[in-house]
Amino acid sequence: MSEAHEEDEEDINPFTMLLAGEDEDGDPKRNTRLHASPGKPQLEQHYVRSVDAALVIRQLPSQGLSFQLWPAATTLVTLLDDHRRDPSKSPLSPILSATSDGPDRVPLSILELGSGTGLVGIAAAVTLGAIVTVTDLPHVIPNLQFNVDANSAALTANGGTVTVAPLRWGEAVDVELIGREFDVILASDVVYHDHLYEPLLQTLYLLLGGRETTSFVMAHLRRWKKDSAFFKKAKRAFNVEVLYEDSPSEGSRIGVVVYRITGKKIRKSNVVSANKA
Numbered sequence: 001m002s003e004a005h006e007e008d009e010e011d012i013n014p015f016t017m018l019l020a021g022e023d024e025d026g027d028p029k030r031n032t033r034l035h036a037s038p039g040k041p042q043l044e045q046h047y048v049r050s051v052d053a054a055l056v057i058r059q060l061p062s063q064g065l066s067f068q069l070w071p072a073a074t075t076l077v078t079l080l081d082d083h084r085r086d087p088s089k090s091p092l093s094p095i096l097s098a099t100s101d102g103p104d105r106v107p108l109s110i111l112e113l114g115s116g117t118g119l120v121g122i123a124a125a126v127t128l129g130a131i132v133t134v135t136d137l138p139h140v141i142p143n144l145q146f147n148v149d150a151n152s153a154a155l156t157a158n159g160g161t162v163t164v165a166p167l168r169w170g171e172a173v174d175v176e177l178i179g180r181e182f183d184v185i186l187a188s189d190v191v192y193h194d195h196l197y198e199p200l201l202q203t204l205y206l207l208l209g210g211r212e213t214t215s216f217v218m219a220h221l222r223r224w225k226k227d228s229a230f231f232k233k234a235k236r237a238f239n240v241e242v243l244y245e246d247s248p249s250e251g252s253r254i255g256v257v258v259y260r261i262t263g264k265k266i267r268k269s270n271v272v273s274a275n276k277a
């Protein structure tokens with residue numbers, strides 16, 4: 001086997017991995033592909049049991065990977081749904097309860113990076129009643145906004161809000177515009193091209209740097225051996241722990257893993273030794 005083939009451990013087609021059902025029976029309580037003609041926009045419905053709401057997402061596969069829903073996104077949506085139904089059994093509880101409980105509870109403020117279709121951010125807003133900002137590259141913004149608007153009824157019914165904004169990884173000015181006062185940062189399937197590792201890490205330094213209070217919750221499906229280079233680099237600057245592991249889907253050896261990444265506190269001794277160096 002060539003080196004290139006070894007690297008490409010799994011060639012994932014997000015469409016074949018995604019949905020529990022692909023019928024068009026219109027049942028609002030199923031995950032359903034509503035329209036799927038080749039080259040045309042695809043509408044998919046995702047039922048969120050905890051709030052009895054069907055979210056609808058438009059995908060534009062002909063426009064590239066930013067316009068498709070990826071497998072790790074559905075894992076995060078399921079975790080958010082399950083958390084809302086029973087926080088006592090949820091792997092997200094240490095993060096979401098620590099930041100949202102108490103008598104003076106204010107809505108969680110959440111940022112999503114590389115949102116793609118926006119399903120994760122929209123699901124976070126409806127399940128947590130959170131104030132969410134979904135972000136991506138500028139050319140992805142119109143479809144993101146379309147999907148947020150398409151789910152306005154579910155958002156209003158559940159007290160969540162979603163704002164759409166461009167945020168290019170590695171661009172400090174974009175983080176300055178958005179701010180860094182978020183309780184939680186979410187992302188799914190954002191570690192894939194190695195040239196994007198460094199810009200993504202730079203954005204994480206800007207958002208999490210020096211503090212342990214904001215958690216970056218990242219769902220990841222490992223496809224290539226090279227993915228481990230991202231985690232190696234991340235571990236140098238951040239605390240990285242596994243929150244949850246999905247069982248592999250049929251025909252696959254690896255399932256989606258959800259990580260919690262936080263900034264390492266800057267300790268006085270580190271600053272002193274850095275100054276001496």
Ligand SMILES: C[S@@+](CC[C@H](N)C(=O)[O-])C[C@H]1O[C@@H](n2cnc3c(N)ncnc32)[C@H](O)[C@@H]1O
Pocket residue numbers: 065066067068069070071072073113114115116117135136137140167168169187188189190192196199
């Ligand atoms: C594999 S897709 C995952 C999309 C979505 N999170 C999901 O799980 O369905 C990766 C996403 O990262 C975004 N992305 C790639 N490079 C980026 C960059 N430099 N700055 C911001 N977003 C970027 C892409 O546009 C795309 O939406």
